[in-house]
Amino acid sequence: MTGTAFTHRIRVRYSECDQQGVVFNGHYLFFYDVAVVELFRARIGSWQQVLERGVDLVVAETRLRYRAPARFDDELDISLPVTHLGTTSLVISPQFHRDGRLLTDGEVRHVFVDPATGQKTPIPEDLRSALSA
Template sequence: MSETFVHRLRVRYSECDQQGVVFNGQYLFYYDVAVTELMRARIGPYREIVERGFDIVVAEARLRFLNGARFDEELDIAMPIHHLGTTSMIIHPVFRVGDRMIADGEVRHVWVDPATLKKKPMSDELRLALSG
């Protein structure tokens, strides 16, 4: 697979809970931003991917929380693509603040036709862009 894409964002105050750390549900929102930016970096704007007749949906998501990111910290989200199947893609996101591991996990996506939302094999063009 290709070099791991990393997206950086800054934790906003409104994303933190009463303990002063990022609320656990927020990490899937962060992941969604990172996967959109991964697609932009490797393939192009997400809108253009959909216009080409492809979309992805999350089929399964698992996150493991190890630490808490806090307000105003810069959170790096590494997005290594672990698997490219015929209609699926698995990413193992790793969330870090500096050297401190915050969370990691596995997200399985399924490629679909945007009009019908039925599974659709990924094109060779998409596969090449995501693997190379």
């Protein structure tokens, strides 16, 4: 594990709930995506600034484990510990909490790519430092 986990809070909207009254499982990845953009904004700058460094990020693999449901109007704290920084890849192990209770956790592997070619590329050292902070 590297560095301290970044945490972003999001409130569940009614439209994100299914007929059982709980957050539809696919929305957790949307919540995750919102939190990752905020992680990068806090540690590096806007996504445009990331692109200006000659890299972009694509999702290569996801895994989520649902332990307890989130419901409409819940405030979820999404912690994003960076658990692996490879040569070209990054693994974040998100944890979704409500009032300190773990609801969902998992792992998302990203690959850094050249935005022009779509080919994987090494993580720039300044981004590596910022993500391991």
